[in-house]
Amino acid sequence: MAIDRTKGEVWVFAEQEEGKLSDVPRELLGKGRELADRLGVRLGAVLIGGEGVAGSLAAQLFEAGADVLHVIEDARLEVFRGKAYRHAFVELIKECSPQIVIFGATHMGRDLAPAVASALKCGLTADCTDLQIGDYTDKKCTCEDGSAKVVKDVLLQIRPAFGGNIIATIVNPYNWPQMATVREGVMKPLDPQPGRTGEVVRHESHLDGVEIPVEVLEIVRRHSSINLKGARIIVAGGAGVGSKENFKLLHDLADALGGAVGGSRAAVDLGYCEHERQIGQTGVTVRPALFISCGISGAVQHLAGMQDSAKIIAINTDKDAPIFKVAHYGIVGDLNVVIPKMIKAIKQKG
């Protein structure tokens, strides 16, 4: 008997390292809750790890919105290894037939999700900035009366494409599950609901007899002091800053305001600032109270990562730069002149 695919759950991969969840699973559960409610199905979190990993994390995932927790615990899954995780995840999907599976576009998610999609021969859309449910009209496929076929309630996977001038909606109407990755910070977590609980379902890892060709010899964790997501004020620079030396000016302004420093992809590519500081579709998404944009022209991929900031000040020499279209305050001028004036005005206030 064929399974009714529209009854399948919506799943979020609850990525953990060393028994800790990052912010991403909670963010994805926020969006997943919305999708599952719209479809009238359960929201599942998938937790994969070593023995006992579900212990402390189950409650957090239920409080973040999951109805059901699918757990695979196995000593061979203690540390992330692509093939082992892929194998276990693929078997789990075959067993449960979820209709949607969402991964964080983290290093782990971007390793695992493509391999899972490849094994299942289903589609995968990277770095979505929004996910919605809607109908898809397949113009290539017509019904008997000649009208185009409509596939109901598919996952609309929305992402900027090709340099960001275009927002594309991608669908995967037939080869389910529908899979997508989403960058950190893009979706909003729900407020935790203390005491909210759900069903825990344990599954086999199916790893017996599977050769895992990778041995992890050593992991050195990096404790980054850069925390853009948590910053109330962000000063960000782009190619227009002109040099790594000039970027110090942005740090001075951020220091004066108690804020953090970010950069556009161009600034990162030019080596003006670290990769961890990149704001945009392929970097971090931020929504600070104040975003001061310096010498950033405003490619849509960058704007996708900052346009929800409460207040945006744009400083740019090009009065036609797209950044001014999303800014609340625009200063057409040289940042090397404007920023020192700003620092001076702030210090006078202090």
Place this chain on the structure above:
Amino acid sequence: MNTKAKGREGGYNCVVCIKQVPDTKKVTGEAMKADGTINRAALPAIFNPEDRNALEAALRVKEMYGGTVTAIAMGLPAACAILREALMCGADKAYLVTDRKAAGSDTLATSYILSCAVRKFNPDLVFCGRQAIDGDTAQTGPQIAEKLDFAAITYLEDIEMDGDFAIATRDIGTGVEKDRVKLPALFTVTEKFGELRPYEVRRVMKYKKAKAPVENGGVALEGDFAIGQLSCDDIGAEADRCGFAGSPTNVNKIVSVVLAGGDYKEVAATDEGVKALVDELVADHTIG
């Protein structure tokens, strides 16, 4: 430096997958076709940046441990330009995978076609760029590995060889990991690996005339000047897994971005202008 001792007899057979990409910094709406796919002809085409790092990784393995480097590009005949670049930098052989049946491939179909091509060369090591700048998906590399059942190591920053194993250093986002990986294996390489070496002058002279048959009236050149050409049939790729037919994802809708206009105030780039702005932000408690 006796590094060969850690390699193995005969070195390693390396394959590098490279892609010619539109320079996305120069994309405009006019470069899109009605079906949502990109009109590559309307854009300057470049050697995908991280594929250059992937080629460097393969060349470094060859330099230190011996073996061969084969570059494969899937795409239109114009992609031969980057295959010539690969040859000029030190690749031993170059192959273009080109076929009308491959048109419209999403990452799943692309990785299937490339996996068929890679399999033909029976490599020990496969290197891909982490991601291509036209899609930024980072999906093709891991998917090729899955289809070949090779170990997949993403975000490679450094590599050493130890017999039938690679010792790989990779970025895991929250830190750096060192893995011992059994061959055959595929690696996706980031810019942290290091820049592609410059062309060798004598190779430039030799390979600037290299051509694939499709660039030469269908006739293959002799010897060193030949860029190999492979169709889907040549690599045993099934038609229903290539191109549009083999691509589960569809582009449903494309909208040009309209930037949201809201309250906007222009501030003069003067002491007074900037001071008034700061005062306003202090007054509404945005700063201070």
